[in-house]
Amino acid sequence: MLEQLLFGIEVALNGLMTGVLYALVALGFVLIFKASGVFNYAQGVMALFAALTLVGFQNGQIPFAHLINAVLGTNVHHFGWHLPALLSVVMALASMVLLAVIVERLMLKYLINQEPVILFMATIGLAYFLEGFGDMMWGSEVKKLDIGLPVGPSDSIESFTYDLFGYGFFIDRLDIVAAIVAALLVVTLTVFSQYSKIGRALRAVADDHQAALSVGISLRFIWVVVWSIAGFVALVAGIMWGAKSGVQFSLSLIALKALPVLMLGGFTSIPGAIVGGLIIGVGEKLFDFLLGPIIGGATENWFAYVLALLFLVFRPQGLFGERIIERV
Amino acid sequence: MFYRETGEFRTSYPNDSQTFPIKFDRRLYYIMLFAAFGVIPFLINDYWANAVFVPFLIWAMAALGLNLLTGYCGQISLGTGGFMAVGAYACYKLMTAFPEMSIILCIMFAGVITALVGILFGLPSLRIKGFYLAVATLAAQFFLVWLFNKVPWFYNYSSSGQISAPERTVLGVAVTGSFTEAWAKYLFCLTMVFVFAWVARNLTRGAIGRSWMAIRDMDIAAEIIGVNPMKAKLSAFALSSFYIGMAGAMFFANYLGAIEATEAFGINQSFLVLFMIIIGGLGSIAGSFIGAAFLVLMPVLLKNILVGQMGWNTAIATHLEFIIIGGLIVLVLIVEPHGMAQLWRVAKEKLRLWPFPHAS
Amino acid sequence: MEIENVTLRFGGVTALKDVSFDILEGEICAIIGPNGAGKSSMLNVINGFYHPDEGQIRFRGEHRPTLPPYRIAHMGIARTFQNIALFRGMTTLDNVMTGRVTRMRPNLMKSMLWWGSAEREESENREFVERIIDFLEIQSIRKTLVGRLPYGLQKRVELGRALAAEPSLLLLDEPMAGMNVEEKEDMSRFILDVNDEFGTTIALIEHDMGVVMDISDRVVVMDYGRKIADGPPDEVRNNQTVIDAYLGVQHD
Incomplete structure (x- = not known):
């Protein structure tokens, strides 16, 4: 019985760590939503794209190798070098900034003052585009991501808890790193958006595009900034997920779970994204642990969504979201 | 020149509210109907039926359904795949439980069952809107597909976890099962889609359609002038799911014959249908057809050209398809948020006045 | 009151x-x-x-x-709004017809088939709505999307929509x-x-x-x-x- 309970606690702890990763992706959503009113469906795919690019740079892959081979009949794959991890991270980050600029130039610029729903659908289009583009550029096979982060079970925690409870907790060191990184990100971003000049401009833009323009805020610059930050968050999330489970298409599906996280936490709240992520991470693991065997398993596929749906019916603005007052 | 309505008068309100009030349009429509019912069935072969026509018709049915909900009533749904799965499995259960029942009834009852499920998942729309709702409908997508995978009752405890359609006939001609001939399959789907497209048109031009559009355009004002929002939204969810359920049933029974829920009705299917109505035209019956035609034809074309002609590998063609679809969605939303149907309307307007640039 | x-x-x-x-x-x-x-x-x-x-x-x-x-x-009780709250994606006629919502009892089955009472009800209400359109002198914009109309006309259409409810x-x-x-x-x-x-x-x-x-x-x-x-x-x-x-x- 005690064994069971301790195992349950371990499951919950692992869920907590997964939750941190959900929260990381959700954070990117919240940022863009708060700053531009755009609900960026492509955030998950951006994480995938960032991870793909990172791995591609690091391994010296030739971009569009498959396409080049198909068109020219050549057989090229790699440049034959391996870049240091830090350099490739910087290069991947630069690519995400470039992506932000391109997205602004080719898409957002033309969608100023459109209804939020139209923007939302446009980002779904963007997600599709990026998915195809990323695969075309770097190939669609599963890749290993290794930039020297500690992985594998933490021996010290295991032996420490074994001494304490007579049961060694199995916790991945990567998860601990992820938790620390997430905490740092949240603090930095909160400080940035609340206290810096750009942060204030961001909030102005989110409130009303035209009003922000009329007081001299450059909408286009702000959008590039926001999307770059979101790209940065996506890169961080991509690295964590990628190191955990490899860089592959399913990464963007896992990232989709950030959506229910957001609904739980409220679209406008950074702490909400974190708490929502943790609730869903723990919730889905525990639910599957307790009820999965009875009802057939794999409940993680839908638990988050159904939870969010039920929750929304009773509290439409989420846990931390602002109350919606309707007016005529 | 080609397109004049000068001298065409209408003297009664029913006459004025008909679907194609202009003679030229009416003729075009009849010609297309004649081609679809009278010419194509004689020319069609297995390849064309399976690669182009039958999937086109079935996706058009699904797009019609989603368009009722999203295009007319303004409620975004990403659960289309899940609802199609309900239709498919309901149809399967009906076909196997009542072997004597006509396949047409099976498909329609499958639609009715899906409508009930649709109402259930539409309930949150009374509290939440916009993309909140869109995300909530993902619950339907993931939960329903999981359900059909994990509960053996739904697939009659078959060892493969698949469901496969037994043979059923209409007027003595097989329309489901492996011995179905191309023309029979095509004609069956065409008739279903034709009838229900006409029904959709009737719904959207009357009081029910107006209450949906009122909710779409300004829900608060709609409620204040007397539209019951619960009735409008839930009826949109119900009818939309009815169509999507029938599309799922036909997808299973007439088109693929055997399916497995995760593969056939994944989230990509939901997006595909959403893209069809965005590209074709939100809030347009014709748009549902245009969008479906486009998104069915494009991959076939790409595959034929890139893989068939140029010998590239299929993965590249698939990636290119993603890039094109995604890019197109963004482009359409930027250039013409009402899709190709609107472009067609604008073109007609221009033609009507040609060679004069402006209306009176 | x-x-x-x-x-x-x-x-x-x-x-x-x-x-x-x-x-x-x-x-x-x-x-x-x-x-x-x-x-x-x-x-x-x-x-x-x-x-x-x-x-x-x-x-x-x-x-x-x-x-x-x-x-x-x-x-x-019908009303108009301070900031125009018309249904922008619909024509003038449809907007005013929507105002009749309190007076119409559509039957789902019959509307689907556009049969009998459905078509009759539609035409009768259309007749009433046309009287309002005449009264407000907005005949010429009957089939224009209201989103494209100038402000003054939009206000008039909104009044028409409220009046349609009698x-x-x-x-x-x-x-x-x-x-x-x-x-x-x-x-x-x-x-x-x-x-x-x-x-x-x-x-x-x-x-x-x-x-x-x-x-x-x-x-x-x-x-x-x-x-x-x-x-x-x-x-x-x-x-x-x-x-x-x-x-x-x-x-x-």
Whole structure:
């Protein structure tokens, strides 16, 4: 019985760590939503794209190798070098900034003052585009991501808890790193958006595009900034997920779970994204642990969504979201 | 020149509210109907039926359904795949439980069952809107597909976890099962889609359609002038799911014959249908057809050209398809948020006045 | 309609404080007051979009329970909005037809087939709507999307949509805001005609004092969520509290 309970606690702890990763992706959503009113469906795919690019740079892959081979009949794959991890991270980050600029130039610029729903659908289009583009550029096979982060079970925690409870907790060191990184990100971003000049401009833009323009805020610059930050968050999330489970298409599906996280936490709240992520991470693991065997398993596929749906019916603005007052 | 309505008068309100009030349009429509019912069935072969026509018709049915909900009533749904799965499995259960029942009834009852499920998942729309709702409908997508995978009752405890359609006939001609001939399959789907497209048109031009559009355009004002929002939204969810359920049933029974829920009705299917109505035209019956035609034809074309002609590998063609679809969605939303149907309307307007640039 | 001691609060803000007045059958009643006086909130309470925290509304002598707005529309209360709230994706005709929603009972099966009563009901209502379109002189824009119409016409279409419901009480929230003199004259004439021809009771909010004094039978003045005066136009015009509210009190 005690064994069971301790195992349950371990499951919950692992869920907590997964939750941190959900929260990381959700954070990117919240940022863009708060700053531009755009609900960026492509955030998950951006994480995938960032991870793909990172791995591609690091391994010296030739971009569009498959396409080049198909068109020219050549057989090229790699440049034959391996870049240091830090350099490739910087290069991947630069690519995400470039992506932000391109997205602004080719898409957002033309969608100023459109209804939020139209923007939302446009980002779904963007997600599709990026998915195809990323695969075309770097190939669609599963890749290993290794930039020297500690992985594998933490021996010290295991032996420490074994001494304490007579049961060694199995916790991945990567998860601990992820938790620390997430905490740092949240603090930095909160400080940035609340206290810096750009942060204030961001909030102005989110409130009303035209009003922000009329007081001299450059909408286009702000959008590039926001999307770059979101790209940065996506890169961080991509690295964590990628190191955990490899860089592959399913990464963007896992990232989709950030959506229910957001609904739980409220679209406008950074702490909400974190708490929502943790609730869903723990919730889905525990639910599957307790009820999965009875009802057939794999409940993680839908638990988050159904939870969010039920929750929304009773509290439409989420846990931390602002109350919606309707007016005529 | 080609397109004049000068001298065409209408003297009664029913006459004025008909679907194609202009003679030229009416003729075009009849010609297309004649081609679809009278010419194509004689020319069609297995390849064309399976690669182009039958999937086109079935996706058009699904797009019609989603368009009722999203295009007319303004409620975004990403659960289309899940609802199609309900239709498919309901149809399967009906076909196997009542072997004597006509396949047409099976498909329609499958639609009715899906409508009930649709109402259930539409309930949150009374509290939440916009993309909140869109995300909530993902619950339907993931939960329903999981359900059909994990509960053996739904697939009659078959060892493969698949469901496969037994043979059923209409007027003595097989329309489901492996011995179905191309023309029979095509004609069956065409008739279903034709009838229900006409029904959709009737719904959207009357009081029910107006209450949906009122909710779409300004829900608060709609409620204040007397539209019951619960009735409008839930009826949109119900009818939309009815169509999507029938599309799922036909997808299973007439088109693929055997399916497995995760593969056939994944989230990509939901997006595909959403893209069809965005590209074709939100809030347009014709748009549902245009969008479906486009998104069915494009991959076939790409595959034929890139893989068939140029010998590239299929993965590249698939990636290119993603890039094109995604890019197109963004482009359409930027250039013409009402899709190709609107472009067609604008073109007609221009033609009507040609060679004069402006209306009176 | 009697409004009795209505109080409405949003969080800590009190939008309406103990307001009582009557709207008599067949009259044109104007509600005026400085910005933020609670006029629009008052209309929102009357048509059931907001529910009063205290007090009650009596309609035709009976206490009106808390109902959702669409039920209240079915009782015969129609309105227009301060910021035009037309259905932008629909034509003028469809907008006005939507106003008939309280008068139509569509049957799902018959509508699906466009058969019998469905088509008949549609045509009968169309006939009525066409009379309103004639009355408001908007025939030529019948099939134009309202999103493309100029402001003045949009206001007129909105009035048409409200009239289509054949309301017994019509609420107009600043029907003349942002119009030029000519358009205001047109609109005033329409309002008077509606009152005359259909006997519709009208409650309107308006800032243009000239118009208010000319067309209304009675004026209710509000300030800071309270009613400060109530009476025929001439009486209100000379009321000291009203003059103070509008022009400010001199402090010397």
